[in-house]
Amino acid sequence: MTLPALDTSEISFLGYWNALDHSTEDSIDPTEVLNNGSVDAHNVYENGVEGLFSFGFSRATSRTVNFRVKDDGWFVAWLDTSGEFDTHVPKDGDLHGPYDYLGDWSYPGSVDPSKSLLAETIRNLYTELSNSGTITFNSSDVAHFNYEYPNATGITVVHSKQTESSQQEDVTPTDSTTVHRAYFAGSAKDGASGVNWDPNNQGLDLCGNGEMFGVPADDTTYFTNPLESGVTSTFAVNADGYESEDAAGDLLVLWS
Known part of the structure; x- marks a missing residue:
């Protein structure tokens, strides 16, 4: 039995990469x-394998990434459509969603905008190949698509981290840009002031019950927030640390 067709109705972000396009070999063993x-x-099929990859986060529970590897060289990794929004939870809480594309956003400063969680999953898998030494992997070669917003052609990540004082990072879509979806995820360490973002000049403070200085003692707060499509004004991601305690926020924008 060969791999069945993907049920794309349950997929949000998907990353894909072909090992043979970056190798001197002409085959792999999935x-x-x-x-x-x-x-x-996992399950093994005539033409490949399908399974679940557990990706550990620093202060949130592990995130499960779905994957497939086929004998024609294709690696595919994806996140499902489930998730929590407009909420915050204490450290070690279970808060996940499509914004996990960012990687380990649960610990301030851990996000690398150049590497998605899906690309990192593929990287971890391909290194197990016995002929991986003949394959060149770069995160930038992993293509991405979002089945919930199929008209989006671009993905932008805005990252802001600060320890002692406030820092703001901006991205302003041009008049010809359509924003299909934006996700926000942030975290603040014990004692840090917090993180907010400013979609369409709304000025949303998303730290400790909505209070900018409301992070409970001995606690870490996570927050996420969706943005309606069609917003074309400036996004501002603000991180406000305090007394050497880090705070960080990350904005993930789907656009065309």
């Missing part, structure tokens, strides 16, 4: 990726 210790449940 079953070799199952040797990775982070692979959970």
